[in-house]
Amino acid sequence: TSLAGFPRPERHFTPKSNWINDPNGLFFDGLNYHLYFQHNPHGIDHGNMSWGHALSTDLVHWGEQPIAIMHDEAADIFSGSIVVDESNTSGLGDGINAPVVALYTAAATDESNQAQALAYSLDGGTTFTKYQGNPVLDRGSKNFRDPKVFRYGSGESACWVMVTVEAEERKVLIYQSTNLIDWEFASEFGPQAAVDGVWECPDLFPLQVENSDKVRWILLVSLNPGGVAGGSGTQYFIGDFNGATFTPQSRKEQWHSEIFSQIGQDNWLDWGRDFYAGVTFFGLPEERKTLIAWMSNWDYARELPHRGWRGSMSTARQLSLIETEQGLQVRQQFLGTSLENPQAFSFTDAETEIDIAGPTLLNASIVNNAAGPIRLGLRRNDGSLISEVTISQQWLLHRREAGITKHELYPSVQRMPLPVSTDDSLQLQILLDHGSIEILAANGLRSLTDQLVGEAVPSYLSISCASGSTIDITLFEASESEKDL
Ligand code: FRU
The missing domain is CATH 2.115.10.20 (Glycosyl hydrolase domain; family 43)
Known part of the structure; x- marks a missing residue:
């Protein structure tokens, strides 16, 4: 409820x-x-x-x-x-x-x-x-x-x-x-x-x-x-x-x-x-x-x-x-993430939006040879920003807006260094539920967890990916039986 x-x-x-x-x-x-x-x-x-x-x-x-x-x-x-x-x-x-x-x-x-x-x-x-x-x-x-x-x-x-x-x-x-x-x-x-x-x-x-x-x-x-x-x-x-x-x-x-x-x-x-x-x-x-x-x-x-x-x-x-x-x-x-109803997307040089229906696991594979970073905006129905994930070759950033929280220490930018890798693609998993975002990057070698207090799962993601980079995304929904509980 x-x-x-x-x-x-x-x-x-x-x-x-x-x-x-x-x-x-x-x-x-x-x-x-x-x-x-x-x-x-x-x-x-x-x-x-x-x-x-x-x-x-x-x-x-x-x-x-x-x-x-x-x-x-x-x-x-x-x-x-x-x-x-x-x-x-x-x-x-x-x-x-x-x-x-x-x-x-x-x-x-x-x-x-x-x-x-x-x-x-x-x-x-x-x-x-x-x-x-x-x-x-x-x-x-x-x-x-x-x-x-x-x-x-x-x-x-x-x-x-x-x-x-x-x-x-x-x-x-x-x-x-x-x-x-x-x-x-x-x-x-x-x-x-x-x-x-x-x-x-x-x-x-x-x-x-x-x-x-x-x-x-x-x-x-x-x-x-x-x-x-x-x-x-x-x-x-x-x-x-x-x-x-x-x-x-x-x-x-x-x-x-x-x-x-x-x-x-x-x-x-x-x-x-x-x-x-x-x-x-x-x-x-x-x-x-x-x-x-x-x-x-x-x-x-x-x-x-x-x-x-x-x-x-x-x-x-x-x-x-x-x-x-x-x-x-x-x-x-x-653990415990079901992989139900996969939806696959692939972008190159794009500004796009993907709808999110409820608690979601997002798997992404990113090849970033572009000068600029890839941005994933977590947005409410009216287009306003809950938070934003920015991925460059060396860093992953999560910037969180204040939302309904009034606490001065709550809005913030978290910086996570990405490991040096011989493989030029970055594997990313993002788990979205009401009130939180959990990010595992580089096959789980890096983790970044933030509350999104009072926020429902974003209605959609806005994705911007500059020339020279590609991003393959698969979304998985929480299964029907789980939603019933
Ligand atoms: C950590 C902590 C523990 C302590 C408990 C008290 O968050 O401060 O050191 O046992 O919370 O609730």
């Missing part, structure tokens, strides 16, 4: 009502994807933080469930993660069901302390009981948060690993445990690379380098402010992990990223304004590493106009690791 002038996204999770921010506790139980999220059950602003809950079988359509972990007088339930404790290492099981264990930050309501706490579920993640011995990890810090837990190793030597942050110190802290309850400090990482804001919501996981036996570990660190597009952003490090210590890749391997750094470009998971606190699912095989992020930015998240609900999640993306001419890079692919 959509409210006039403020349509609800069809392909992204939004809450029925009230505020949301970070995705939490993502896990797959073999049948359902579970998405928990930072939620204020009583209001449209950040506060009374609790874990909301939603279920999906396709990562596109989500059914909201009752609140999973409710805040109490003493503490808000800040971000964290979930693991399924199959072999009952925690002893919290009932002998029938494997305990589903949530590690979250208990953030004292008087802001005096942040510590890691545990809650467990014996009904597959529907209802949770807070552990009596909470907190399970307390350093007497005011900014110690966002535990992400995973299983490391196999057999006898397997253990649980937790990555957390000392947010103000720009440090990732790593702990180990055999039972999810007693945690021992293992190592710390940082400050490194982008440090102009607090470090939040870390994640650490292995990815096999495509077409090779090599495995590398990816450390994600969200930071706010200091993101590449201003405000909240997510950087990543590539390296090794031995169960205790994360070591970023060698100087030689980093050579290309260093060149990047010299011109002020670290490794960013996304170059847009609205892709924050992204974390991956527990319970999926490594080759299906799947991430969801909060599609907003602390620069303005609290002040955006709304119609009873505020905030949405990004499209789920699958992550892989690719050897490129500029070293190893993370690739993203949209």
Whole structure:
């Protein structure tokens, strides 16, 4: 259902009502994807933080469930993660069901302390009981948060690993445990690379380098402010992990990223304004590493106009690791996008328009040998501009108009450098839903995500492509069955 002038996204999770921010506790139980999220059950602003809950079988359509972990007088339930404790290492099981264990930050309501706490579920993640011995990890810090837990190793030597942050110190802290309850400090990482804001919501996981036996570990660190597009952003490090210590890749391997750094470009998971606190699912095989992020930015998240609900999640993306001419890079692919009713277009030297009927995936292949850039204007029915994507040989820009938003930081231009390529065509995917644009460029090696607050999917695209360039576009609609939901 959509409210006039403020349509609800069809392909992204939004809450029925009230505020949301970070995705939490993502896990797959073999049948359902579970998405928990930072939620204020009583209001449209950040506060009374609790874990909301939603279920999906396709990562596109989500059914909201009752609140999973409710805040109490003493503490808000800040971000964290979930693991399924199959072999009952925690002893919290009932002998029938494997305990589903949530590690979250208990953030004292008087802001005096942040510590890691545990809650467990014996009904597959529907209802949770807070552990009596909470907190399970307390350093007497005011900014110690966002535990992400995973299983490391196999057999006898397997253990649980937790990555957390000392947010103000720009440090990732790593702990180990055999039972999810007693945690021992293992190592710390940082400050490194982008440090102009607090470090939040870390994640650490292995990815096999495509077409090779090599495995590398990816450390994600969200930071706010200091993101590449201003405000909240997510950087990543590539390296090794031995169960205790994360070591970023060698100087030689980093050579290309260093060149990047010299011109002020670290490794960013996304170059847009609205892709924050992204974390991956527990319970999926490594080759299906799947991430969801909060599609907003602390620069303005609290002040955006709304119609009873505020905030949405990004499209789920699958992550892989690719050897490129500029070293190893993370690739993203949209998940759950159906490829229904393709419509193909091809332009050379043209000023054209293409109608858009609803949520749409656009695949484009661009050969740009022209002096000028290619422009895609996202336009409303009356011809007015919602935003514009400009593609030159080295850059992709997204310029967003203010629309109905009055916040001074909202209208903006995002710049994304395109990778150097021996192939002279650029592959582009653009996912349009009500309220957002998500762009994957260079086969997913670059990502740019922006909200388009209060905007319906554009009525049409205006395309201008100067002499010497060609653009082949295929549009895919959301399928009929999906539209019915
Ligand atoms: C990130 C964050 C986390 C914290 C949560 C509180 O957006 O600030 O560090 O746990 O939001 O809602």
